[in-house]
Amino acid sequence: MRILILMSDIGGGHRSCTLALQQEFAHWFPGVHEVFSVDVFKQFAPWPLDYVPLAYKYIANKLPGFWQWVFSNYGSLITEEQMATWLAGYLEPYFELLFDRMRPDLLVTVNPLFHPTLFRHLRATGRDLPIVSVVSDLVTPHGSWFHSQLDLCCVPTVQAAVAARRYRVSERNVRVYGLPVRRQFVDVEVRERRAWKRLLDMEEQLPLVLIIGGGEGFGTIAALVEQLVASRRRKAMPDCQVAVVCGRNKALARRLSQSFGTEQVRVLGFVTDMHAWMAASDCAVTKAGPGTIMEAAAMGLPVILSGFVPGQEAENPAFVIRHGMGTYAPSPASQVSVLTEWLSDERKLGRFSDAARATACARAGQSIVEEVDRLFG
Template identity: 35%
Template sequence: MGASHSATARSRDKQPEQEGLLLPTTATSPSPRAIERLNAEPPIHNDMTAITLPPTPTASVDQEKPFHVLVLMSDTGGGHRASAQALDAAFDSLYPSRSQITIVDFWTSVAGFPFHNFPRQYSYIAKRPWMWKLVFLWAAFPPTRWLTEAAFSLFCHSKVRRYFEAHDPDLIISVHPLVNTLSLSVLAAIRRAKRAPPPPFVTVVTDLGGAHPTWFDPRADMVYVPSEPLHQAALEAAVPEDRIRLFGLPIRPAFWQETRSPAQLRVELGMALNIPAVLLVGGGDGVGGLQAIALAIAARIAENCGSSAAQLIVVCGKNKSLLNRLQATSWPIPVILKGFVKNMSEWMSASDILCSKAGPGTIAEAWIRGLPIILTGYLPGQEEGNVRLVTESGSGEFHSQPDDIAECAAKWISDPELRAAIAERAKSLGRPRSCLEIASDIWDIAEQRQRERDAFRLRMLTSHSQHVPNGYIAMARFYVTNGLRSMQRGFRSVFRYSAVETVGPRE
C-alpha cells in the first residue's frame, strides 16, 4: 500500500500491539477444527503463567502466497484500533508468515470526504455526553439511520468499491459498527457485477454489555460477540444463530503473554511493594474529571486508612494540562503520575483496584487481571450496558461523584477480604484466550471460502462460453433490479421489518 493514506500494512516478521470476556451462553460453539486445535494447547490461567501457542496447523491456502486479511476500523476511540492490533497479533502467533494483515482506518483512508474527519469529531463529541447520546440515537432510530446509510452509500460507495477491487483481500474483518452496511453492500454489488463469490466478511463486535444496532448485519458471514446480551441483540437484528459466535473481546497480547509477577512489575515501575495500589485512568484522552477524583481518593484514604495505607497511580493519557496540574499538587499519600502509557497491562498487573470509565476493553482487561472495578462514568447508550454487567456480576461498583468513588476505594483498601472476594469474581469473568479463539475460528471460515472461490474460478476457466445478453437489456435489468433492492432495504430499515427466513447465506 502506498504512503498516501494511513492504512497500516504490516509484514509478518514484525510484532504488533490491544482488548476479552464473558458469561456462559447457548450461542453457537466454535467450529470443530477450531475446538480441536485450541484443545490441543496447554490450559491458560488468569495468573502470570505464560501462554504456550499451538503448533501452526496445516492450511489449504496457497503456501506460496500469504493470505491477505483486511481489517476495517476507525480511530473513533482507542478500542477499535486496539482490537484490530490484537487480532493482528493473534494471526501472527497462530499463522506466522502465512497471513498478511492490512489495518486501515475506513473513514479516513477508504471512504474519505466528507466523512474523513470522523475520528476528530468523535473526540469532541465524546467529551459532551448529551451530544454523544443525540448522535447515538440518530444513528439507531430506523428512519434517520436509513438516511445516514444512504448518505454513506451516495458519497462513498464507488470509493470503497475501488479500494476493495484494487486490494482484492482474501478476508475482510470489521471491528467498527459504521463500516458494516456500506461494506457489505459494496461486496454484494461486486458479486452481482462479476458473478463470483466475494471474500468472507466477518464482524468482531468490540462493545461489551450493549451495542449499537449498526454492528449487526445479517449478510455477514459471521458475527463475533463478547457477551450474552450482545448475542441476544444479534438475534433480534435477524442475524442467523448459526452465524453468531461468543468468545470475548480481542485483547492485546500483553494480557495473554505476561510472565512477570506483580512484585517484579512493581519494582520495574517504581511502585511501593507492600501497600495496595489504586489505578485511576481516564482513557487515552484523560477525560472524566480525573483531577477531582484523584484528590478525593487520596484525601479519603489518608483520612480513613492512614497516609501510608495505599498508593495511587493516575494515568492522565494525552491530557498534558491535567498532568501538569496534578504534578503541582501536594499529596497526602504516595502518588505516581503518568501521561500516556503503552504498558497498561503492567500497571494493571501491579495494582489492586481499578477506577475507570466504563470502556469495554478496559473492563475486559481488568477482568483478566482480576481487578475490582470502580466505574466512574460511561457514554450514554453505548456503555450503559457495561455498567450493568460489572455491577450485576459483583466484579465492581458504579459511582459518579468523586466523594462516593473515594469512599468505595477507601472501603476496599481497609477490607482486604472484601477486596479479594471481588477480585476473584472479576477473575472468573476474564477471557484471556478470546483473541486466539476468534482468530482460529475466522481462519477456518476463510479457508473454506477460499476453497469455494478457487473452485468457482476453475469452473469458469473450464466452462464453455456463456451467452452474453444485449447490452441495453443487461443495463435495464441492472437498474430495475437494483432499484427494487433499494426499495426493499429502505422498507425494512424504516419499518424495522426483517424476517430471518428471508436472509440467506452470501454466495
C-alpha cells in the same frame, strides 16, 4: 489468505481489539495469513468524514445527552439504507481504491460506523468477499453492528448475541467468544504484585490505586485525585499510592504533576505497558469502556467504574456488578468512599479479584482467529 481489518480509532476499545486480532493471527498462524488494518475514516475518508472520530469523542464526552438521543433514535431518524445512500458518494470511491490496493480475501470489521456503505458497495460491485464482524460493545451493541450479509458475527456476551439475531443475523453465523484482548494481558509474566510494583519503581508495601482516563484522558480525574489526596492527608483512609493514566490529555497531566507530584502520585501520559500497571495495582478507577473492563478482568483487577458513554456502555456497570468484579461510583466522593472500604479489607479485594478472573475470556481472540481460519482459510 489476505485479511483486511477495517477499523476506526474512535476509542481505545476499537484500536485494542484490532491489535489483539493481529497478534492472535500472527501467533497461531505464523506465515499463513497476511493481516492488514486500515483506519477507514483517518486514512481513506474524505473531508468532512475524516473528522468523524474527533466529533464522536467530543460529543460522547461533552454532550452525552445528545449522544444518547442519537443512539436511541438512529433507526427512526434515518434508515440504514438512507445512511448508505448518503455516504455512498463520499466513501464508495475510497472503498474501491482500498480494495484494489489491498486485494483482500476476507474483511474483518471492528467498528460499525461505515457498515451501511460497505455492504451497499459490495452488493453494487459484486465483490464476493466474506465479512466477519467482531463486536466490541459488551451488552448493548448498536444495531449498525449487524447485517444479514455477515458471514460470521463474533460477539462478547449472550446479550449481544440476542441483539445480533434481533437484527437479522442468521443464528448459525453468530458466535459468543468474549472480547479479544491483547496477548500481554493473556500471557503476562506471573509475578507477585509487589514484584510488579518494584519493576515500575513504586513502593512495594503500599496498595496501588490505578486511575485510568482512557486513551483521551476522559472523566473527572483531577477532582478524584484531589479528594483522594485530601482524604489520605486527613488519614481518613488507609495509606496508598496512586498512578494516574492521563492518556493523550497533556493539559491534565501537567496540572496533576504540578499539583500532586510530591503526594505519592505518579502521573502518566499515554502508556503502552498498561498490563504492567494493572498487574501492579490493587484496584482501578476507570470509565466503563469494554476493552478496559475485559483487560482488567484478564488481570484479576477489581474496578470502580466512574462513568459510561450512554447507549453502548449503559449496561456495562451492571455487567461488572453482576459478575462481582467491581462496582459503579459516579462521583469522586463516592469513588473515594469505595476505595476507603476496599483498601481496609484485603479479603474483599481478593474476592473481587477472583471474580474478575472468572469473568475474563482470555482465549477469545484465539477462538475468533481459529474460527476464521476454519471457515475461510
